[in-house]
Amino acid sequence: MATYKLYYFNGRGRGEVSRLIFAAAGQKYEDIRFEGEQWPSHKSEMPLGQLPVLEFNGVKLPQSISIARFLAKQFNLAGKDNFEQAQVDAVVDTIADLVNKFIAVRFEADEAKKQELGKTFFAEELPKQLKNLETLGKLYGKGGAFFVGNQLTWADLLFYDVGESLLGAEANALDNFTFLKQNRAEVAKLPKIAEYLKSRPVTPF
Numbered sequence: 001m002a003t004y005k006l007y008y009f010n011g012r013g014r015g016e017v018s019r020l021i022f023a024a025a026g027q028k029y030e031d032i033r034f035e036g037e038q039w040p041s042h043k044s045e046m047p048l049g050q051l052p053v054l055e056f057n058g059v060k061l062p063q064s065i066s067i068a069r070f071l072a073k074q075f076n077l078a079g080k081d082n083f084e085q086a087q088v089d090a091v092v093d094t095i096a097d098l099v100n101k102f103i104a105v106r107f108e109a110d111e112a113k114k115q116e117l118g119k120t121f122f123a124e125e126l127p128k129q130l131k132n133l134e135t136l137g138k139l140y141g142k143g144g145a146f147f148v149g150n151q152l153t154w155a156d157l158l159f160y161d162v163g164e165s166l167l168g169a170e171a172n173a174l175d176n177f178t179f180l181k182q183n184r185a186e187v188a189k190l191p192k193i194a195e196y197l198k199s200r201p202v203t204p205f
């Protein structure tokens, strides 16, 4: 029987999308969460010295997006055919563009620069990327609430999680984006996801 271990910190960060994929698939796995002080003694055990890492049947795989894409393929959450998978990847890449900009703001050490970056991000960059995502959802979602092909894929799960962080920083962020709001609501209603969200450990950003 296949075995899965997911190593990450006690945060959602780059690991939560894989946890959501496991939850949606109803697949058991070991959810290993390092505390900050434990990490230095484990860093050298990881292929690239970073997390998340998935251990699949005893072999370690780094890179959050590669991990999530592999899991999605394992559990039929990647899109029904090659072209749907490419559409899912386009949504994921667009979310990644947004996340990279968001992270740059959050982790800026210089407070004045952070304020400046934050202003531009929330006023310009975020609405632009959300509009792009809304466009892709309407184009590929076949009139339904999911991003691609009218069924759940890992693009929906990734956006669900990223949306949580965006709304935490800016409560009105999705107000002008009906598809995106509906998409997150539908994901949260799926029975396995609803159960997971209710029972997951408190997991910060």
Ligand SMILES: N[C@@H](CCC(=O)N[C@@H](CS)C(=O)NCC(=O)O)C(=O)O
Pocket (backbone or CB within 6 Å): 013, 014, 043, 049, 050, 051, 052, 062, 063, 064, 065
């Ligand atoms: N491109 C990598 C980036 C991984 C990454 O930056 N991981 C951070 C946590 S989110 C990390 O391991 N930091 C601890 C360290 O580098 O020692 C991915 O997407 O997995």
